Amino acid sequence: MAKSIVLDAGHGGRDNGAVYEDMIEKNDNLRIVLALGQELENRGINVYYTRTTDVFQTPFEKAQIANETNADAFLSIHRNSGVNPGEYSGVESLVYKKEGLALEMAENINGALGLVGFDEIGVFEEPGIIVLRKTKMPAVLAEIGFINNDEDNRLLNENFDDVIGALADAVQGTLEPEVYPAGRGGFFQVQVGSFADRKEAAAAVKKVSGEGFPAMLDTKDQRYRVLVGRYQELDNAVLMERVLRKHGYTTRIIG
Ligand SMILES: [Zn+2]
Structure with missing residues (x-):
């Protein structure tokens, strides 16, 4: 229920x-x-x-x-x-x-x-x-x-x-601890940006990658998201999130 x-x-x-x-x-x-x-x-x-x-x-x-x-x-x-x-x-x-x-x-x-x-x-x-x-x-x-x-x-x-x-x-x-956060997508990523414009998102991916992070572009609900990493364990996403925040990014873990 x-x-x-x-x-x-x-x-x-x-x-x-x-x-x-x-x-x-x-x-x-x-x-x-x-x-x-x-x-x-x-x-x-x-x-x-x-x-x-x-x-x-x-x-x-x-x-x-x-x-x-x-x-x-x-x-x-x-x-x-x-x-x-x-x-x-x-x-x-x-x-x-x-x-x-x-x-x-x-x-x-x-x-x-x-x-x-x-x-x-x-x-x-x-x-x-x-x-x-x-x-x-x-x-x-x-x-x-x-x-x-x-x-x-x-x-x-x-x-x-x-x-x-x-x-x-x-x-x-x-x-709902049983459905969240474990495994909605089977893994966790750190979102550092979400854009309506694809070019802006691509530029952000380039910038984040340039700082040494494994960044990628993802499309969802007509938004272009900049995601970092891909982790089986939530703890690892949290660790990455901390580093990104030290670099000034506003972050959100998505699963
Ligand atoms: Zn009040």
């Missing part, structure tokens, strides 16, 4: 969440949730939403909506905010208790977003948070970077597809 998850875009309506310059947290949360939900649905996971529009809900209502589903997990998406702009950065995930599926998903989310470039602050117990306390299923509240940190906003906005892919990898990797 297909796995299922409730996605909660934090805040909404008259509850803006954090605000910084012209950015409003509730809008970022909804944008992330709608894109993530689509990606998870594409991957065969059933997705329920607490909200798909800009409406106000109390945390109790959010938990109640979640509990009316029999979903396997609950994920609330937020942006963090520090007292002073730029003071803090990174992702953190909150759980009712550091155990079981919730802890696993929290760690997977932090790890996956770490690969996109976010600092990993950690997983913390916050039993007082209503959507963690009142939901019946394993629940995580993920803070996707700080809304008052320019670098975090750049990571989110310039790599939005990678952020969504990373979150989807983390959710799917938690709910």
Whole structure:
């Protein structure tokens, strides 16, 4: 049977969440949730939403909506905010208790977003948070970077597809460890670029190869992808990914 998850875009309506310059947290949360939900649905996971529009809900209502589903997990998406702009950065995930599926998903989310470039602050117990306390299923509240940190906003906005892919990898990797990441294609590769234009992709392959990496061009869904290596073991792809990131590449492991 297909796995299922409730996605909660934090805040909404008259509850803006954090605000910084012209950015409003509730809008970022909804944008992330709608894109993530689509990606998870594409991957065969059933997705329920607490909200798909800009409406106000109390945390109790959010938990109640979640509990009316029999979903396997609950994920609330937020942006963090520090007292002073730029003071803090990174992702953190909150759980009712550091155990079981919730802890696993929290760690997977932090790890996956770490690969996109976010600092990993950690997983913390916050039993007082209503959507963690009142939901019946394993629940995580993920803070996707700080809304008052320019670098975090750049990571989110310039790599939005990678952020969504990373979150989807983390959710799917938690709910369906048996089908992910082992062997969708039978091997793992590191993607360092994706282009609409073939010439640009070919130039990127040349550049990456010129730095000594085994790069190749791959076509998928009318995109031209620059892939490095071809590994049976995920660990080896992760090692290659680390080296590529040191060379300044934004990477994503595909299987
Ligand atoms: Zn929030």
